[in-house]
Amino acid sequence: MRSATASRRATEPGDAVIPPRGATTALRSRPAATSRRPAWRLGCALAAAAVLLGLCGLAAGSEGWSFDWAAEWDLVSSIRAPRTLGALLAGALLGLAGAVAQGLFRNPLADPYLLGSATGAGLGVVLVLSIGSLGGSAFHAAADGLAQLGLVGAAFVGALAGVCLALVLARGAARPMVLLLAGVVVGILMAALSDLLMLISPQALRGRQVFLLGTTGFLGWGETRVLAATLVLALPVAVGFARALDALVLGEQSAASLGVHLPLVRLLLVAVMALCTGAAVAQTGLVSFVGLVAPHLVRRCVTVTHGALLVLSALAGGVLLQAADVAARVVVAPQELPVGVLTAVFGGAYLLVLLRRRTPA
């Protein structure tokens, strides 16, 4: 599909021939028109999908679809509305974090959980759940503190701590390869630590499982507000530094030669990534593949620079999680599937399809 549009564009009259001087105004206005329009179109389509899925989200309940919102206003306004909006926002955070990660590490397979934020969040949750049974009066103060933090707070702090630890181990974000390795090391370490804690207090196992499975069921207005605040904070910063990500397309050294202060830019964008992922993981658990797939989906449809890619990936991520949320509610109603399971199945399948298409027969 993509190559078809590309070749069609290349054979458009006036494109193949270099126009003489005097035609520069036409040249100047054309590329903007041709390269921007599809991005706008995709943006509008995604926004429309978000609205449509939002309406579905308001209507999807454990007893099937119900559009008589006036009759069950309490249910709709206090449960379905925040949940639907929260799914959109959490998905948007993951999509944004995924696009930032893929640009920053110059790797289309980079994932928002790359730097140890997932296992960090898991460790946070396990710590809170198991600290009581660890016993010893020495732990009481810590236990009280952690209990006040709550599971959500602990997951958020854990995710950020994981990324910070990776940054410390890699001595900053100057060398992305080292940072990636540090992220892997942190992931393994923290997973091992959670396993150890769960051996000591087995009841933490189930709690962690439920929390990290990835579910939109816990999203209330409070959680939605936190997600919205994170997105409002992170999106402008990420989009602001989008041109640095564009420069990184040329390679590390070329970006540096263009005057981009890479260590600073990288640190800022890693912070954005950690914040987005931490907030999303804390509120919805481990929702896999949304962050990885959303940017791929956008790049399949349009050829854009990072400014548009980040915004569209956020939108796409939001729409994906919204769709998964609605599906989770209706597929086996009145039971409910964890969204994490759904996104893993569909995301994995989509990536497989992508892989097969990319490999020439």
Place this chain on the structure above:
Amino acid sequence: MTSACTTSVAPPLRATDLVVLRGMRRVVDGVSLSLRRGEWAAVVGPNGAGKSTLLSVLAGLCRPHSGSVWLHGAPMQQWTPRQRAQRLAWLSQQGEAEGEISVRDVVRIGRLPRHGLFGAITAQDEAAVEAALAETECIEYADRRLNEISGGERQRALIARALAGQSSVLLLDEPAAHLDAPHQRTLVRSLAARARAGAAVAVVMHDLTLALAADRLLVMSAGRLRADGPADDAVVRETLIETFGRAFSIERVGSGIGPRWVVLPAL
């Protein structure tokens, strides 16, 4: 006022006693040179002579172990990265550029030092991008993605990126790689044109016949600058042959346009 005077008099790029160590090896060993306005220089030498390292030190991308680089009369460290990038463009060898952005957007990145990360993109920026696309004959595929075009097309896009910044110093590492003969000619012509327009150009080249068309040859081997001068200088030519182990001879060929030096492999 005084600073304005010195910058106008000083050569765009000057280096003194550059030494770069890689482990125990002196990759660049005591190189001093200055690039002048209006001149394009070809950096030539066998593999591993230190050409690319020299170029990246000149571009301010890595610090030399000793020695110093001066850009427009001021030490390289005194320029902020963006100020440096506005004056100096560097093209990496074997572009590691990879991604799904369009060729036109790649060339637009070349304007980054001008408008900065947050500045508005002006009509002047867009005009420079279109001019660079035309100069390297990329317009035809400007809307295609970087990962959908051939190696030579990609190289031309990256050259266009380096040209789009309209900087006063151009340091290009093997820009002729992957280019077919017509586009090599286009490249050499636009390098010469940039130099005539007042830029200082230094280009690493492996095609010696193309390099001999340069205003000046910088012959390197084992990290040292062995010769520095025009191809018309017999000593420079002799050093060049010597440096490459007498694998070729250099002959003078007269044609309609004027006499030229060509390389004849000694088979």
